[in-house]
Amino acid sequence: MTLHAPLILDIAGTTLSADDRRRLAHPLTGGMILFGRNWHSRAQLSDLCAEIKSIRADLLIAVDHEGGRVQRFRTDGFTHLPPMRALGELWAQDEQGLPGSGVLMACEAATSVGFVLASELRACGVDFSFxxxxxLDHGESGVIGDRAFARDPRVVSLLARSLMQGLLQAGMGNCGKHFPGHGAVKADSHVALPVDKRSLKAILADDALPYPWLGSVLTAVMPAHVVYSRVDARPAGFSKHWLQDILRGQLGFRGAVISDDLSMAAARQVQGQSLSYAEAVxxxxxxxxxxxxxxxxxVGDGAELDTVLDALAEAAVKGHWHPNEVSEQRRLALLPTAVARDWETLVRSADYMRALDLLT
Structure with a gap:
């Protein structure tokens, strides 16, 4: 069987249980995602990440750590990062007599956000942030809201590129989300299935524009748990048309495609059918x-994770699911290659202190 570890799982607490270690050692597990409940202190986080890597050095340790209201670690030295909307607002704030200065300040600040975000995470052993x-900020989506840079896809693309540059300077990849765009629908996909009734032409000419514009620097893409009903009856993350024909075929994306959380209530609704976790995977x-x-x-006994691992292994043995060697190479490409600075070295470094100055 071709090696392919497509599952990113979580753990319940601040240390690993015997069940956590067993699941992380499973050959179908490719990574884990951290949450606020997994955080107590920098020392604890560093020890946790080191223990994870001792089980499998190739496991991708990831987190949703964007800034603003989506930032898992906020204490014990971690910088409080601004929401992305603050960078979009800075874009329009030219200094008197200096037209365009706001654009330059916003791009430099975005690079600083990316660098600080990634360097602090990497100093504790975290590999990757989504x-x-x-x-785009259409003013419709509460779940997106100030997480978006701006309404204009040009502003979004340039600020995102700057932030990605900061991530790269710290040795971290990036993940553009939520393809082809979640900002124009009101429903929260954590609890309901949003439907966008626009045409493919309209979506590609607006919300999806950052993806081809950033194609040369995007390392990963996360599709939206949204149905674009005039394009496909299936949500984008379950749609071959969106992922293979449009994202990879038409837009030429070659990086990793990572599903959004499949435990969301709406995430497992496909054409009126409710899928199990294993079926959704x-x-x-x-x-x-x-x-x-x-x-x-x-959380709890984690039996659902074991069911998914067992079901996917059985599907591979029976030929109902075929592991993908190319997908595995894309997963491995998300792992940092440069050695991270430890926290004490980082906070004394000139580039880190300069980046902090640009954020205050």
């Missing part, structure tokens, strides 16, 4: 995802 948000992989996120299932 950022930046590329959704397979459906996402078959549609074209390289990796699948299954969050918040470890």
């Amino acid at each position: 950022t930046p948000v590329l959704d 397979r459906a996402a992989l078959e549609a074209g995802c390289d990796l699948t996120l299954l969050c918040n299932r470890s």
Whole structure:
């Protein structure tokens, strides 16, 4: 069987249990995602990440750490990062007599955000953050809101590129989300299935524009749990048309495609059918995802995670799911290659202190 570890799982607490270690050692587990409940202190986080890597050095340790209201670690030295909307607002704030100075300040600040974000995470052993948000701020979506840079796809693209440059300077990849755009729908996909009734032409000419514009620097993309009803009856993350025909075929994306959280209530609704967690994982992989996120299932006994691992292994043995070597290479490409600075070295470094100055 071709090696392919497509599952990103979570753990319940601040240390690893025996069940956590067993699941992380499973050959189908490719990574884990951290949450606020996994945080107590920098020392604890560093020890946790080191223990994870001792189980499997190739496991991707990831987190949703964008800034603003989506920032998992906020104490013990971690910088409080601004929401992306603040960078979009800075874009328009030219200094008197200096037209365009706001654009320059916003781009430099975005680079500083990316650098600080990534360097602090990497100093504690975290490999990857699911950022930046590329959704446009239509003023419709509460779940996106100030997580978006701006309404204008040009502003979003340039600020996202700057933030990605900061991530790269610290040795971290990036993940543009939520393809092809979540900002124009009101429903929160955590609890309901949003439907966008616009045409493909309208979406590609507006919300999806950052994806081809950033194609040369995007390392990963996360599709939206949204149905674009005039394009496909299936949500984008379960749609071969969106992921294979449009994202990879028409837009030429070659990086990793990572599903959004498949534990969300809306995430497993496909054409009126409610999928099990195992069915949702397979459906996402078959549609074209390289990796699948299954969050918040470890709390309690974590039996649902074991069911998914067993079901996917059985599907591979029976030929119902075919592991993908290319997908595995895309997963491995998300792992940092440069050695991270430890925290004490980082906070004394000139580039870090300069980046902090630009954020105050």
